[in-house]
Structures are given as structure tokens and as C-alpha cells.
Amino acid sequence: MSATDEAKENADSLLQDIQKKITEAFDIFDHESNKTVDVREVGTIVRSLNCCPSEAELHDMLAEIEEEEPTGYIRFEKFLPMMTKVMMERRYKPNPEDVLLKAFQVMDTEMKGHLTQDELRKCMTEEGEPFTQEELEEMMSAAVDPDKGIILYRDFVSEMAVEET
Known part of the structure; x- marks a missing residue:
């Protein structure tokens, strides 16, 4: 296996691991098991994933994934890609x-x-x-x-x- 193939395999493995963590955290708050969570729970989900955005940064994250007509709920299909990007880029890491x-x-x-x-x-x-x-x-x-x-x-x-x- 070439170094390029190995790096791609490691990146794929990291991506799968991150998406699994996001899915598990989201599912804890998906009380209706319908792939939605209350918008007020998103900060708790994000922080449970070891990301510590400010309230303003969290507000920006929500604005990115909320429906055009806000319903009070966030859908998993919108949360997953946004949160995957945040975690892959290692944004909002806690302070040492x-x-x-x-x-x-x-x-x-x-x-x-x-x-x-x-x-x-x-x-x-x-x-x-x-x-x-x-x-x-x-x-x-x-x-x-x-x-x-x-x-x-x-x-x-x-x-x-x-x-x-």
C-alpha cells in the first residue's frame, strides 16, 4: 500500500469515527427517534463532542442548519455535515x-x-x-x-x- 493510499485510509477512518460520535450524541437527544432534536439541545450536543463554541459561534452554527422557516427542531441530515466539518477542522477546541x-x-x-x-x-x-x-x-x-x-x-x-x- 502506498503512503497516499494509507493516508486516505486513515482520513476515511477518522471521518467514520467522527460521524459515529456525532450520530451517537445526536441520537441521545432525538427523543422521538425521528432524526430531529430540539434546537435548544444543540449546544449540549456540540459541547458533548468536546467542542466549546461561544454563544455567538453557536448561534452562527444554528443559523447555518436551521430551516428557512424555523420549526424549533434541527434535522440530523443538516447537523451531521456541519458538525463533521467543525470536528474535522478541530474548531472550538477547549482551552488547555x-x-x-x-x-x-x-x-x-x-x-x-x-x-x-x-x-x-x-x-x-x-x-x-x-x-x-x-x-x-x-x-x-x-x-x-x-x-x-x-x-x-x-x-x-x-x-x-x-x-x-
């Missing part, structure tokens, strides 16, 4: 651990090595793309050290970081 750590260190103006719940809440709701109350509560439940009541962000960052696959 060192970048996440630097972001927390910026919030820790006194360099204490931790944040209080109020400091984190203020940053997450008043800066950049604000978290919803639900997102904030979910983050707090994972981030706050139950014994100390603070966010030991070095530990939390290693939990947040996603290993490249």
Missing part, C-alpha cells in the same frame, strides 16, 4: 490547562491561590459572556471545595481541562 489556570490567576488579583465564591460569581456574571444562573450554580457545585468553601482553582482547572484525543 495552562490557559485556564492563567484565566483564574487574572481573577485572583491578590495571588492567594484561591477565589472566594463571591469573586468567582462576580467574574462569571459581570465579565465577558455572562453565565446564566443555572450555569453558575453548576460551576459552583463543581468548583467550590466543600470543606473550605472556596475555589482552589489549581485543582479545579485540572478537572476542567480536557485531554486531546
